[in-house]
Amino acid sequence: xxxxxxxxxxxxxxxxxxxxxxxxxxxxxxxxxxxxxxxxxxxxxxxxxxxxxxxxxxxxxxxxxxxxxxxxxxxxxxxxxxxxxxxxxxxxxxxxxxxxxxxxxxxxxxxxxxxxxxxxxxxxxxxxxxxxxxxxxxxxxxxxxxxxxxxxxxxxxxxxxxxxxxxxxxxxxxxxxxxxxxxxxxxxxxxxxxxxxxxxxxxxxxxxxxxxxxxxxxxxxxxxxxxxxxxxxxxxxxxxxxxxxxxxxxxxxxxxxxxxxxxxxxxxxxxxxxxxxxxxxxxxxxxxxxxxxxxxxxxxxxxxxxxxxxxxxxxxxxxxxxxxxxxxxxxxxxxxxxxxxxxxxxxxxxxxxxxxxxxxxxxxxxxxxxxxxxxxxxxxxxxxxxxxxxxxxxxxxxxxxxxxxxxxxxxxxxxxxxxxxxxxxxxxxxxxxxxxxxxxxxxxxxxxxxxx
Amino acid sequence: xxxxxxxxxxxxxxxxxxxxxxxxxxxxxxxxxxxxxxxxxxxxxxxxxxxxxxxxxxxxxxxxxxxxxxxxxxxxxxxxxxxxxxxxxxxxxxxxxxxxxxxxxxxxxxxxxxxxxxxxxxxxxxxxxxxxxxxxxxxxxxxxxxxxxxxxxxxxxxxxxxxxxxxxxxxxxxxxxxxxxxxxxxxxxxxxxxxxxxxxxxxxxxxxxxxxxxxxxxxxxxxxxxxxxxxxxxxxxxxxxxxxxxxxxxxxxxxxxxxxxxxxxxxxxxxxxxxxxxxxxxxxxxxxxxxxxxxxxxxxxxxxxxxxxxxxxxxxxxxxxxxxxxxxxxxxxxxxxxxxxxxxxxxxxxxxxxxxxxxxxxxxxxxxxxxxxxxxxxxxxxxxxxxxxxxxxxxxxxxxxxxxxxxxxxxxxxxxxxxxxxxxxxxxxxxxxxxxxxxxxxxxxxxxxxxx
Numbered sequence: 001x002x003x004x005x006x007x008x009x010x011x012x013x014x015x016x017x018x019x020x021x022x023x024x025x026x027x028x029x030x031x032x033x034x035x036x037x038x039x040x041x042x043x044x045x046x047x048x049x050x051x052x053x054x055x056x057x058x059x060x061x062x063x064x065x066x067x068x069x070x071x072x073x074x075x076x077x078x079x080x081x082x083x084x085x086x087x088x089x090x091x092x093x094x095x096x097x098x099x100x101x102x103x104x105x106x107x108x109x110x111x112x113x114x115x116x117x118x119x120x121x122x123x124x125x126x127x128x129x130x131x132x133x134x135x136x137x138x139x140x141x142x143x144x145x146x147x148x149x150x151x152x153x154x155x156x157x158x159x160x161x162x163x164x165x166x167x168x169x170x171x172x173x174x175x176x177x178x179x180x181x182x183x184x185x186x187x188x189x190x191x192x193x194x195x196x197x198x199x200x201x202x203x204x205x206x207x208x209x210x211x212x213x214x215x216x217x218x219x220x221x222x223x224x225x226x227x228x229x230x231x232x233x234x235x236x237x238x239x240x241x242x243x244x245x246x247x248x249x250x251x252x253x254x255x256x257x258x259x260x261x262x263x264x265x266x267x268x269x270x271x272x273x274x275x276x277x278x279x280x281x282x283x284x285x286x287x288x289x290x291x292x293x294x295x296x297x298x299x300x301x302x303x304x305x306x307x308x309x310x311x312x313x314x315x316x317x318x319x320x321x322x323x324x325x326x327x328x329x330x331x332x333x334x335x336x337x338x339x340x341x342x343x344x345x346x347x348x349x350x351x352x353x354x355x356x357x358x359x360x361x362x363x364x365x366x367x368x369x370x371x372x373x374x375x376x377x378x379x380x381x382x383x384x385x386x387x388x389x390x391x392x393x394x395x396x397x398x399x400x401x402x403x404x405x406x407x408x409x410x411x412x413x414x415x416x417x418x419x420x421x422x423x424x425x426x427x428x429x430x431x432x433x434x435x436x437x438x439x440x441x442x443x444x445x446x447x448x449x450x451x452x
Numbered sequence: 453x454x455x456x457x458x459x460x461x462x463x464x465x466x467x468x469x470x471x472x473x474x475x476x477x478x479x480x481x482x483x484x485x486x487x488x489x490x491x492x493x494x495x496x497x498x499x500x501x502x503x504x505x506x507x508x509x510x511x512x513x514x515x516x517x518x519x520x521x522x523x524x525x526x527x528x529x530x531x532x533x534x535x536x537x538x539x540x541x542x543x544x545x546x547x548x549x550x551x552x553x554x555x556x557x558x559x560x561x562x563x564x565x566x567x568x569x570x571x572x573x574x575x576x577x578x579x580x581x582x583x584x585x586x587x588x589x590x591x592x593x594x595x596x597x598x599x600x601x602x603x604x605x606x607x608x609x610x611x612x613x614x615x616x617x618x619x620x621x622x623x624x625x626x627x628x629x630x631x632x633x634x635x636x637x638x639x640x641x642x643x644x645x646x647x648x649x650x651x652x653x654x655x656x657x658x659x660x661x662x663x664x665x666x667x668x669x670x671x672x673x674x675x676x677x678x679x680x681x682x683x684x685x686x687x688x689x690x691x692x693x694x695x696x697x698x699x700x701x702x703x704x705x706x707x708x709x710x711x712x713x714x715x716x717x718x719x720x721x722x723x724x725x726x727x728x729x730x731x732x733x734x735x736x737x738x739x740x741x742x743x744x745x746x747x748x749x750x751x752x753x754x755x756x757x758x759x760x761x762x763x764x765x766x767x768x769x770x771x772x773x774x775x776x777x778x779x780x781x782x783x784x785x786x787x788x789x790x791x792x793x794x795x796x797x798x799x800x801x802x803x804x805x806x807x808x809x810x811x812x813x814x815x816x817x818x819x820x821x822x823x824x825x826x827x828x829x830x831x832x833x834x835x836x837x838x839x840x841x842x843x844x845x846x847x848x849x850x851x852x853x854x855x856x857x858x859x860x861x862x863x864x865x866x867x868x869x870x871x872x873x874x875x876x877x878x879x880x881x882x883x884x885x886x887x888x889x890x891x892x893x894x895x896x897x898x899x900x901x902x903x904x
Contacts (some may be wrong), residue, residue: 007635008608011645026751161614161618165460183461198468200571204479205792325610
């Protein structure tokens with residue numbers, strides 16, 4: 001991630017800021033960050049990326065170098081650039097906690113700040129929330145499909161950039177993965193690390209057995225042997241030989257890894273061969289272009305797999321690599337404290353006005369029944385989900401530990417009824433508008449007739 | 453991007469490195485980075501990301517903090533960690549220049565280095581080459597579809613992370629886009645910047661006309677007015693009023709922007725309204741979930757659009773968000789200078805042995821006819837494409853300017869026959885193996901029978 005992302009924004013944010021600056025009057029604005037429509041086959045999403053978003057807001061600023069670059073563009077006036085050079089983000093943020101399940105139209109984040117500031121942080125906030133939420137939502141599906149079998153994130157090599165590799169490790173762990181292969185993510189985020197070996201290691205030795213022995217002697221208690229480089233039958237036999245040699249030394253082979261071919265049938269062969277040699281404790285890890293559908297089929301075929309290594313499809317959310325996520329103005333407050341809720345009527349792109357809250361209604365057994373999008377302060381049944389996380393530009397609610405986020409997500413998912421958790425098709429979770437919001441919408445629609 | 457990406461690797465790269473270290477003998481290895489299969493509907497790809505990859509290799513190292521973290525994991529021996537703490541990448545790299553068209557199976561990069569080093573840099577290299585190549589290849593399609601109409605990258609808010617936003621701006625500009633909205637990319641990569649305004653700007657004013665006037669007074673010679681916030685017919689009329697007011701002051705409205713609805717018909721209405729008021733010089737920019745297919749349809753429907761703003765679909769390459777890109781061992785050289793070419797025979801995942809070169813054969817009018825993957829040093833017809841870019845860990849061929857990369861890419865694309873440039877379906881460009889490589893493959897297959 002860029003160290004100083006002040007300039008990591010869209011040019012129009014700066015030109016609009018210059019326009020706001022020109023007007024002199026500093027109005028306060030509220031923006032909602034939300035997903036307009038869910039991707040195909042998705043009945044819910046899982047919020048993530050808030051920690052990164054808030055860190056960005058806290059350090060948002062322009063360096064002298066940034067200002068020099070803008071000056072040299074020749075389109076901004078000096079007094080505006082001078083203003084930018086001292087600018088910090090001073091707004092308030094309400095947000096869904098990371099790991100929250102949410103649905104289309106519900107604000108994930110609400111930013112209230114002087115409009116110039118709120119506008120400048122738009123693209124970066126959208127970017128980091130979109131990335132983390134996209135992957136967390138995909139990973140939740142993979143973890144659900146695995147039904148308790150461990151899933152490890154192996155996606156670093158194919159994520160869309162290093163930042164995405166870091167976000168994939170963190171988001172997938174929050175979603176319930178058991179760990180990651182990404183060492184930096186392990187170090188920075190305190191996520192368990194997992195790894196095996198590559199075909200190249202084996203191919204660099206005279207023969208497979210020699211490569212297995214060297215590796216096992218280096219990591220006698222944590223070796224996973226990849227058995228399909230030349231021929232998986234022979235590979236399994238070689239792994240068994242090394243496992244027996246380790247036993248003599250008082251060690252245990254941890255696992256073998258299958259990375260190609262018919263994983264269901266090969267895993268059964270591997271399991272029975274291992275068991276026949278008294279190696280019930282040796283686990284079987286499978287990898288190779290896996291996703292939630294393949295995992296579901298493998299488990300359906302009673303594959304004997306103890307852990308899945310899932311890479312690309314989870315790390316880029318390959319079937320839904322982005323969300324229809326937007327950041328829309330919902331209210332202007334003037335200096336006298338008058339509120340002007342606003343909405344947009346562009347074809348197919350309508351937004352809801354006002355400062356909003358999301359209320360979730362559960363039954364007595366804590367199963368989610370429906371959500372109501374209402375107005376802030378409105379009396380609505382259900383639990384309000386948006387929490388104040390930033391005030392006057394300072395984080396007021398520190399991010400929970402990643403372990404807590406993970407168990408929060410798990411509890412959340414448990415409370416979502418099964419019909420919304422199917423991998424295919426889509427069940428529409430009920431999200432209604434409160435009486436107050438409905439009335440506001442029709443009032444604003446009336447007013448807009450006179451604004452165009 | 454992480455400042456010090458030493459630990460941004462997969463755990464197995466470190467454990468394999470420990471295994472290589474254990475063996476003592478430091479063999480030299482060659483790895484090919486290539487794409488196994490092209491995505492659906494793609495007949496070619498465009499190489500990008502080399503500059504980032506080489507910068508990474510040049511500064512590759514572990515900090516004391518990294519070493520401390522690894523020590524604390526408790527699985528690595530002290531002498532190995534001590535070795536890592538002083539490690540730098542000392543290898544050689546051959547690569548396709550950025551902007552090169554290439555096909556499946558052809559090495560994009562060949563790394564030759566002590567095997568431990570070559571293995572440690574695998575994931576990061578794959579990551580940055582995959583990202584930039586994925587987006588450059590997608591952007592080439594968008595630019596082809598636009599047939600000379602300008603395309604601007606508006607993807608920052610939806611790319612998979614900040615790094616991806618930077619790569620999207622750079623890769624799409626190399627592919628022929630006219631500019632980007634990403635200000636940091638404009639500043640760091642010297643890419644033209646473009647911007648318009650958001651609906652929020654308009655909605656923060658009493659009425660649309662007032663918002664247009666304020667914006668135009670701030671940027672009297674570079675204003676693009678967004679006309680669809682409330683009603684595009686009224687919006688176009690308001691833009692015309694402001695354009696006429698600007699004319700009085702000696703300025704010219706640059707453009708209007710359409711962001712929703714039927715862009716073909718609205719653009720025609722806008723064009724005729726503008727022209728009827730003597731505003732032929734005012735351009736029309738269209739945006740809103742565009743991709744190569746929609747652009748083709750719009751131009752087919754004779755839309756009156758001068759520039760396209762293309763975001764998400766290009767910035768995440770939404771129909772093919774990753775490549776089947778891999779990094780595979782192809783040869784081991786021992787300390788006596790003996791070469792041992794190697795290959796992998798896993799089901800569906802076969803690789804080619806030896807240090808290779810890609811030769812491209814063109815006809816007398818410079819149109820590409822076919823490629824031949826041969827061995828380094830082999831006498832093969834055609835132009836060798838892989839160039840030496842790094843020697844002993846130092847960059848020996850600095851990256852060309854981005855303008856040169858862009859024109860190299862344009863010439864490259866011109867030389868590719870039209871049948872490979874269709875947006876749908878796939879024409880298979882002929883890629884053959886040289887006599888020398890064929891012979892090597894059959895020799896190695898024989899040997900492997902005795903290695904499993």
